Amino acid sequence: xxxxxxxxxxxRERERERERMSQELTPEQKAxxxxxxxxxxxxxxxxxxxxxxxDVDNSRIRRVHVHSDRIRRLNGDDVxxxxxxxxxxxxxxxSQRSRYxxxxxxxxxxxxxxxxxxxxxxxxxxxxxxxNERHYNFMVKGLLDVKEGLSRRKVPFFLVTKKKREEExxxxxxxxxxxxxxxxxxSLSKNAIEIITDCxxxxxxxxxxxxxxxxxxxxxxxxxxDVVVPVFAHLSSRPKLDVSAxxxxxxxxxKSFEHTENVPDLxxxxxxxxxxxxxxxxxxxxxxxxxxxxxxxxxxxxxxSSSTASEQTAEDILSVLKAKxxxxxxxxxxxxxxxxxxxxxxxxxxxxxxxxxxxxxxxGELRNDCSLGLQSHxxxxxxxxxxxxxxxxxxxxxxxxxxxxxxxIQRSVEVFLDELIIRRELGIQFVVKKRDTYDTFxxxxxxxxxxxxxxxxxxxxxxxxxELEKGQTDDPLWxxxxxxxxxxxxxHNYTRMYWGKKxxxxxxxxxxxxxxxxxxNDTYSLDGRDPNSFTGVGWVFGLNDRSFPEAPVMxxxxxxxxxxxxxxxxxxxxxxxxxxxxxxxxxxxxxSIANMFKKQKRY
Ligand SMILES: Cc1cc2nc3c(=O)[nH]c(=O)nc-3n(C[C@H](O)[C@H](O)[C@H](O)COP(=O)(O)OP(=O)(O)OC[C@H]3O[C@@H](n4cnc5c(N)ncnc54)[C@H](O)[C@@H]3O)c2cc1C
Numbered sequence: 001x002x003x004x005x006x007x008x009x010x011x012r013e014r015e016r017e018r019e020r021m022s023q024e025l026t027p028e029q030k031a032x033x034x035x036x037x038x039x040x041x042x043x044x045x046x047x048x049x050x051x052x053x054x055d056v057d058n059s060r061i062r063r064v065h066v067h068s069d070r071i072r073r074l075n076g077d078d079v080x081x082x083x084x085x086x087x088x089x090x091x092x093x094x095s096q097r098s099r100y101x102x103x104x105x106x107x108x109x110x111x112x113x114x115x116x117x118x119x120x121x122x123x124x125x126x127x128x129x130x131x132n133e134r135h136y137n138f139m140v141k142g143l144l145d146v147k148e149g150l151s152r153r154k155v156p157f158f159l160v161t162k163k164k165r166e167e168e169x170x171x172x173x174x175x176x177x178x179x180x181x182x183x184x185x186x187s188l189s190k191n192a193i194e195i196i197t198d199c200x201x202x203x204x205x206x207x208x209x210x211x212x213x214x215x216x217x218x219x220x221x222x223x224x225x226d227v228v229v230p231v232f233a234h235l236s237s238r239p240k241l242d243v244s245a246x247x248x249x250x251x252x253x254x255k256s257f258e259h260t261e262n263v264p265d266l267x268x269x270x271x272x273x274x275x276x277x278x279x280x281x282x283x284x285x286x287x288x289x290x291x292x293x294x295x296x297x298x299x300x301x302x303x304x305s306s307s308t309a310s311e312q313t314a315e316d317i318l319s320v321l322k323a324k325x326x327x328x329x330x331x332x333x334x335x336x337x338x339x340x341x342x343x344x345x346x347x348x349x350x351x352x353x354x355x356x357x358x359x360x361x362x363x364g365e366l367r368n369d370c371s372l373g374l375q376s377h378x379x380x381x382x383x384x385x386x387x388x389x390x391x392x393x394x395x396x397x398x399x400x401x402x403x404x405x406x407x408x409i410q411r412s413v414e415v416f417l418d419e420l421i422i423r424r425e426l427g428i429q430f431v432v433k434k435r436d437t438y439d440t441f442x443x444x445x446x447x448x449x450x451x452x453x454x455x456x457x458x459x460x461x462x463x464x465x466x467e468l469e470k471g472q473t474d475d476p477l478w479x480x481x482x483x484x485x486x487x488x489x490x491x492h493n494y495t496r497m498y499w500g501k502k503x504x505x506x507x508x509x510x511x512x513x514x515x516x517x518x519x520x521n522d523t524y525s526l527d528g529r530d531p532n533s534f535t536g537v538g539w540v541f542g543l544n545d546r547s548f549p550e551a552p553v554m555x556x557x558x559x560x561x562x563x564x565x566x567x568x569x570x571x572x573x574x575x576x577x578x579x580x581x582x583x584x585x586x587x588x589x590x591x592s593i594a595n596m597f598k599k600q601k602r603y
Contacts, residue, residue: 063109064102064105064106064108064109064266064267064269065263065264065265065266065267066102066105066106066223066263066266067230067258067259067262067263069224069230069233069234070102070223070224070225070230070233071106071221071222071223071224072221072222072232072233073219073220073221073222074197074209074210074212074213074220074221074222075213075214075216075219075220079217079218079219080218080219081114081193081194081218081219082192082193082194082217082218083193085116085191085192085193085194085218086116086117086191086192086193086280086281086284086285087111087116087117087118087119087191087192087193087281087284087285088107088110088111088114088116088117088118088119088192088193088194088195088196089107089118089119089120089121089185089188089189089192089193089194089195089196089285090103090104090107090118090119090120090121090195090196090197091121091122091123091185091188091195091196091197091198091212092104092120092121092122092146092197092198093122093123093181093197093198093200093205093208094198094199094200094205094225094226094385095198095225095226095385095388096122096139096142096143096146096344096384096385096386097142097145097146097149097344097347097385097386097387097388098145098146098148098149098150098152098153098344099149099268099344099348099388099391100266100387100388100390100391101198101225101266101385101388102223102224102225102266102390103196103197103198103199103222103223103225104120105266105267105268105269106196106221106223107120107196108153108155108268108269108271109269110193110194110196111271111273112269112271112272112273114193115272115273116193116273116277116281117154117155117156117271117273117277117278117280117281118155118271118281119155119156119158119188119192119281119282119285120146120150120155120156120157120158121157121158121159121160121184121185121188121285122143122146122157122158122159122160123160123161123162123181123182123184123185124159124160124161124321125161125162125181126161126321126325126326126327126328127326127327127328128529129204129522129529130519130522130523130528130529131529132328132330132333132523133318133322133327133328133329133330133333133335134330134333134334134335134336134489134524134526135526135528135529136318136321136327137314137318137335137337137342138335138336138340138341138342138380138384138489138526139342139384140314140317140318140342141314141337141341141342141343142342142343142344142381142384142386143159144313144314144317144343145343145344145345145386146344147159149344153268153270153271154271154273154274154275154278155271155278156278156279156281156282156285158188158285158286159317160184160185160188160289161184161321161325162183162184162325181208182208182209182211182212182215184289185212186212186215186216187288187289188285188288188289189212189216189218189288190288191284191285191287191288192218192285193218194218194219194220194221195212195216195218195219195220195221196220196221196223197209197212197220197221197222197223198222198223198224198225198226198385199222199223199224199225199226199227199231199232201231201428201431201432201531202431202529202530202531203431203435203436203438203439206435209222225385225388225390226382226385226388226389227389227390227425227428228252228256228259228260228389228390228393228420228421228425229252229255229256229259229421229425230259231425231428231429231432234251234255235432238251239433240433241429241430241433241434242426242429243445243544244544244545244546245418245422245423245426245544248422248425248426248429249418249422252421252422252425253421253422256393256417256421259390259393260390260393260394260397261397265394266388266391333486333523333524334487336487336488336489336490336526338488339487339488339489339490340377340380340488340489340490340526342380342381342384342386343386344381344386344387346381346386347378347381347386347387348387350376350377350378350381351376351378351387351392351395354375354376354377354378355395355396355399357403357406357409359374360399360403360408360409360412360413360416361406361408361409361412362374362408362412363375363412363415363416364408364411364412364414364415364416365408365411365412367415367493367494368493368494368568368569369494369569369572370492370494370495370569370572370573370576371569371571371572371573371575371576371579372572373492375492375493376392376416377490378392379490379526379527379532380489380490380525380526380527382424382527383526383527383528383529383530389420389421389424392420393417393420393421396413396416396417396420397413397417399413400413400414423532423535424531424532426535426544427530427531427532427534427535427536428531430443430531430534430535430538430543431531431534438531438534439518439534441510441511441514441515443534443538444514444538444541444542444543445542445543447542447547447556448541448542448543448556448557449510451542451547451550451554451555451556451557452504452510452541452554452555452557453510454555455552455553455554455555456508456509456510457508458552458553459505459506459507459508459553460508461506461507461508461509461512462506462507463506465516465519465520468482468503468516468520469482469486469520469523470482471483471486471581473502473506475502475562476577476581477495477498477562477565477573477576477577478498478499478502479577479580479581480495480576480577480579480580480581481495481496481498481499481580482499482520483580483581484580485499485520485524485525486524487580489524489525489526490525490526490527491525492576494565495576496536497539497540497560498560498562498565500517500536500537500539500540501540501554501558501559501560502560503516503517503520503540504517504540504541504554504557505553505554510541514537514541517537517540518533518534518537521533521536521537541557542556542557542558545557545558546558
């Protein structure tokens with residue numbers, strides 16, 4: 001279908017969908033939508049004011065289309081830009097991508113408006129809680145993609161890491177805030193006009209941003225780039241935590257259309273500066289950093305006295321981080337490039353491969369069959385912000401619109417978006433609304449804690465952490481799931497549920513089971529240390545789930561058993577066990593993932 005025809009077709013489909021939805025709404029829902037719309041317009045008016053760029057030549061500046069609900073100032077509207085600054089600074093932290101990144105495009109637009117270049121900086125800490133070489137390898141590969149993408153757009157990129165003094169290490173362990181991050185950005189802010197940043201939701205990511213906002217004397221604007229439905233714009237009107245996906249869905253699903261349908265696609269803003277301006281900005285940014293920081297500048301590792309080291313690969317960067325900056329060696333946790341290679345390019349290929357009629361005719365029905373691996377495999381990329389969830393959701397909805405008459409595809413896309421938007425963003429709501437406790441066992445609903453406690457004596461602690469880690473239990477399905485996680489950095493969503501449930505059964509003390517599961521999840525999973533780690537592990541203890549008739553061992557918490565899995569999936573379970581316990585590379589979708597990159601579709 002020609003592009004214009006397809007667009008017209010999609011437009012008509014969207015109109016029909018909107019009409020259908022508005023016919024099904026109750027008067028209360030209609031009134032709520034109207035109220036939401038009014039509030040959104042008011043927020044847009046306010047943020048347009050804070051975005052207004054006085055005294056600048058607007059004639060050549062292309063505007064970026066970002067929903068105003070995504071944008072907010074972190075340090076008050078009265079803080080003024082540093083007119084003498086040499087560059088606009090985008091502190092990239094959670095959205096590690098150069099494509100479909102709203103924060104980046106807002107920053108590009110601001111820099112153009114100021115007639116100054118943009119500088120992008122990512123601050124890396126070598127001792128992020130539970131992160132190991134596997135995670136750093138995945139992330140650094142992604143940051144090299146960012147560097148490529150930015151240099152194409154004449155934007156200097158700094159990867160900054162700090163040499164820590166002993167007393168700082170101690171302080172940071174105590175406070176868990178990794179003070180080096182805001183400090184590095186604070187240094188770079190000295191020559192900056194203003195700062196734009198992306199949004200993170202875990203406590204440490206909020207503390208970094210809040211610390212910086214308290215310390216800088218220029219505006220710092222946060223753009224929510226990694227959710228379909230922005231969180232902070234609705235926090236005051238919906239302060240209560242949703243206790244189930246159903247209640248969150250009734251709010252978030254209609255809202256999601258506002259973001260996937262009503263906002264035009266994010267287009268890249270063209271830099272209005274030249275290479276020489278960019279180089280001057282780079283030098284000026286470099287001058288603000290002192291020798292307590294080490295930098296990778298445009299892919300080259302530099303010290304403060306030299307910025308001319310040769311081009312580096314991810315492996316080279318990791319070696320330097322290990323040799324000089326305290327990144328720990330973790331030989332027992334192998335990198336998993338064979339399965340999932342970090343970076344936005346790979347992420348886009350995975351999305352392309354997933355948006356395929358053959359896969360999407362099956363996903364809705366067969367995604368839980370662990371021998372097929374019919375998932376998008378996007379979770380690790382989403383975790384590092386290497387792909388935009390908004391872009392993924394838009395693409396999936398468009399794909400569904402193109403296959404309107406195919407019921408299986410409609411159903412699959414609906415199921416996929418329910419996972420991507422509702423389940424995932426429910427996790428984000430959880431960590432934001434339970435900011436002080438989300439990472440503790442006590443954040444679980446009280447009925448889950450009580451029912452497990454009541455049945456405590458029916459369980460005994462069966463394995464040590466080390467036995468679990470090596471997949472040495474008496475349960476072959478559990479071992480297969482752990483082996484998949486240990487080798488590939490990811491495990492199938494269905495077996496992940498089983499994997500979690502069994503650990504609850506195998507520990508007398510549920511609190512200990514929770515700690516063990518969190519540690520296994522965050523150590524081995526590429527998507528670990530995420531809001532969804534807390535809700536995923538929480539789910540196996542009953543979080544966001546209903547209670548079941550009381551039974552031994554698990555009380556009222558949902559149970560899963562090997563016989564149940566076999567009943568549901570038959571031989572598929574045996575194939576999965578054979579594959580991962582024998583570690584034989586056959587069958588399943590992991591193999592076809594390698595092949596699917598051969599498709600090299602354009603995007
Ligand atoms: C015990 C346990 C621990 C978990 N830990 C994590 C974790 O650390 N990090 C993490 O991102 N997810 C976690 N999950 C959720 C889920 O397992 C992963 O998101 C899923 O495996 C992603 O694989 P995919 O991208 O191939 O899935 P797809 O089926 O392709 O799903 C598409 C996207 O939807 C989202 N999604 C899918 N399933 C869920 C879910 N159940 N909850 C929330 N979002 C979901 C993810 O962003 C995913 O990328 C956990 C689940 C369980 C049961």
